[in-house]
Amino acid sequence: MGNAKVGNDKGADEAKPAASTRGPGRRLHGAVAHKLGTAILSGKYAPGDTLSGEVAFAEELEISRSAYREAVQVLTAKGLVESRPKAGTRVLPRNRWNLLDPDVLAWAFAGEPDVEFIRNLFELRSIVEPAAARLAAERRDKSDIKVMKEALAAMRRHTVATEAGRAADRDFHNAILRATHNDALMALAASIGAAVNWTTQFKQRARALPRNPIPDHVRVYDAIAAGDADAASDAMRALVDLALEDTRSSMQD
Amino acid sequence: MGNAKVGNDKGADEAKPAASTRGPGRRLHGAVAHKLGTAILSGKYAPGDTLSGEVAFAEELEISRSAYREAVQVLTAKGLVESRPKAGTRVLPRNRWNLLDPDVLAWAFAGEPDVEFIRNLFELRSIVEPAAARLAAERRDKSDIKVMKEALAAMRRHTVATEAGRAADRDFHNAILRATHNDALMALAASIGAAVNWTTQFKQRARALPRNPIPDHVRVYDAIAAGDADAASDAMRALVDLALEDTRSSMQD
DNA sequence: TCTCCTTATTACTCCGACATATTACAGCGA
DNA sequence: TCGCTGTAATATGTCGGAGTAATAAGGAGA
Numbered sequence: 001m002g003n004a005k006v007g008n009d010k011g012a013d014e015a016k017p018a019a020s021t022r023g024p025g026r027r028l029h030g031a032v033a034h035k036l037g038t039a040i041l042s043g044k045y046a047p048g049d050t051l052s053g054e055v056a057f058a059e060e061l062e063i064s065r066s067a068y069r070e071a072v073q074v075l076t077a078k079g080l081v082e083s084r085p086k087a088g089t090r091v092l093p094r095n096r097w098n099l100l101d102p103d104v105l106a107w108a109f110a111g112e113p114d115v116e117f118i119r120n121l122f123e124l125r126s127i128v129e130p131a132a133a134r135l136a137a138e139r140r141d142k143s144d145i146k147v148m149k150e151a152l153a154a155m156r157r158h159t160v161a162t163e164a165g166r167a168a169d170r171d172f173h174n175a176i177l178r179a180t181h182n183d184a185l186m187a188l189a190a191s192i193g194a195a196v197n198w199t200t201q202f203k204q205r206a207r208a209l210p211r212n213p214i215p216d217h218v219r220v221y222d223a224i225a226a227g228d229a230d231a232a233s234d235a236m237r238a239l240v241d242l243a244l245e246d247t248r249s250s251m252q253d
Numbered sequence: 254m255g256n257a258k259v260g261n262d263k264g265a266d267e268a269k270p271a272a273s274t275r276g277p278g279r280r281l282h283g284a285v286a287h288k289l290g291t292a293i294l295s296g297k298y299a300p301g302d303t304l305s306g307e308v309a310f311a312e313e314l315e316i317s318r319s320a321y322r323e324a325v326q327v328l329t330a331k332g333l334v335e336s337r338p339k340a341g342t343r344v345l346p347r348n349r350w351n352l353l354d355p356d357v358l359a360w361a362f363a364g365e366p367d368v369e370f371i372r373n374l375f376e377l378r379s380i381v382e383p384a385a386a387r388l389a390a391e392r393r394d395k396s397d398i399k400v401m402k403e404a405l406a407a408m409r410r411h412t413v414a415t416e417a418g419r420a421a422d423r424d425f426h427n428a429i430l431r432a433t434h435n436d437a438l439m440a441l442a443a444s445i446g447a448a449v450n451w452t453t454q455f456k457q458r459a460r461a462l463p464r465n466p467i468p469d470h471v472r473v474y475d476a477i478a479a480g481d482a483d484a485a486s487d488a489m490r491a492l493v494d495l496a497l498e499d500t501r502s503s504m505q506d
Numbered sequence: 507t508c509t510c511c512t513t514a515t516t517a518c519t520c521c522g523a524c525a526t527a528t529t530a531c532a533g534c535g536a
Numbered sequence: 537t538c539g540c541t542g543t544a545a546t547a548t549g550t551c552g553g554a555g556t557a558a559t560a561a562g563g564a565g566a
Contacts, residue, residue, distance in 0.1 A: 077330035085548040099440040127384040187352040338517040339559040
């Protein structure tokens, strides 16, 4: 069989390979992609910067070149970097980034998120969500309403101060997007849901829940359930505007 | 130096490694990702299906496991597939796909695109673009107007029948998104631009340019240049509605 | 019937080498 | 001196194989 041991014997007391967060179900290259992604989004590597060569960087991270390359492929797929022979791997300009990608959003909010970017996300919400609520009011079926009702009940039960409550909030908004029966809009749900989640988390970080969000949500729900498109659109617009106001006031401190 | 030849000697007359489209600047794993991506988007591999194991599939494609794995990482990053030990690599349900990702959109339009999906994309356009035109009218600066003016001139010069004309059309819409000075909206530009491009290509495939799109664009441009937000929004809404109508009529044949 | 454990399968990680593409420079010619 | 062309250096790209770890499935026991 051969006793030639060539595998990864990283030494008996080398501890662990630096990849900080690495639970089960979280692969090594995924952890590295997360590490590099947050580094880029936080500005540690600016657009135009060239990363150290594969060999050097992989060695620095104490991982194999294969794992490093697979991580870079992920970043490339999301438009963050570009690799060319001889030229190296360099960070692309910001307008090439897929900012709506759920992972990229997660990386953006991993550190201290840009205030201007949060404003932009709310502007996107204020465009998409009222229109989505209008369509949902026109097209929702019984099961859509059921999901929204349950999400609303869960929000009431847990409040948005808990993780379960925020998940219910996300579910509520996702249910509206799904009720439009439009795949393209549903794809935005992941992005918008992420924005909803992290911004609410930010709101309550600053001050303890400045306002009860339940009534706003109930108004949206009632309008959609009643099939009143105009009312649904208006109610959702009011909800987003109020959420933006709360978030803005808690960020200006 | 050793004469032990172990590298990739694919035989003298093996032709090429099956990866069909593979130009310079187009890596092997990129080509494989494209191949698999189009296969998934076209429905050749349905959600829930399990791909053959790494070894078997890589062998079938006549590429190394490394290249195959890097391609799969790309698909994973875009939410198309998920890999787990023992379970294999399986196609995720459609609602997990990042349908707004430019590459995914390209793969979706590589074959015969779903008519319903095109309708959904137009619905997204009819939500986002009028709102974007409104913001652009409020925030545009001189350079924004300049870019739009040039794109419009290029459209007039080449007509949308040519590739250069379609590129100008895309540039025009991108310029509007960019004039909002909102990063999140600009990220949508890539997706919407792709939709604009392929749908116009489809329109003229069926019938030779049913209507001159220039006047619609001029109305939008004038309103934005004049800073009239309401007019810009209305003009853009009309433009998208007319484009949808043209596309729909050319698809129903 | 249910839970726990064992086992087999599959993806995951590592390694070292060779191939290829692209940049940068040097030499040459106009 | 300027511009072009061919050559060499270098980093990414690709390859094959070996060994590890995680998980789903099946079997043993309660």
